[in-house]
Amino acid sequence: MFSNLLDEVVNIIGYAIVLLIAIAVLVFIIGILKYIARGDEEEERKKAKNLMIYGIISLFVMVSVWGLVNILAETFELENQYPDDIPYLDRSGSGSMDEGTSG
Numbered sequence: 001m002f003s004n005l006l007d008e009v010v011n012i013i014g015y016a017i018v019l020l021i022a023i024a025v026l027v028f029i030i031g032i033l034k035y036i037a038r039g040d041e042e043e044e045r046k047k048a049k050n051l052m053i054y055g056i057i058s059l060f061v062m063v064s065v066w067g068l069v070n071i072l073a074e075t076f077e078l079e080n081q082y083p084d085d086i087p088y089l090d091r092s093g094s095g096s097m098d099e100g101t102s103g
Contacts, residue, residue, distance in 0.1 A: 021062055028055030 031051030038044035072078075 017062070017066065021059065024055050024058040024062060026055075028052055028059065031055055 028051075031048050031054075034048035034051065035045055038048060
C-alpha cells in the first residue's frame with residue numbers, strides 16, 4: 001500500500017516537472033511576443049525583456065536540477081523510474097527515444 005502511494009507521488013512529481021518546464025517555455029515565448037509587439041515603447045520592451053530573462057533562468061535552473069538528480073541517481077546506482085508516457089533517452093546506446101518503458 002505504501003509503495004503504491006509512493007509510486008503515485010513519484011508519477012505526480014514527474015508530471016509536475018514537465019508542466020513547469022512547459023510553463024517556463026511559455027513565459028519565454030510570451031516575453032518574445034511582447035518584446036516584438038511593443039517595439040516603440042521602451043518601458044514595455046524592458047518588461048518583456050525581463051520576462052524573457054526570467055523564462056530562460058527558470059528553464060536553466062529546472063533542467064540543471066533535473067540533470068543533477070539524474071547524475072546522483074546514476075552515481076549511487078538508484079533505480080530510475082520514468083512515468084509511462086514521458087519520453088526519455090535510451091541509455092542502451094541505440095540513440096533512439098523510448099516511450100513508456102522504465103529503464
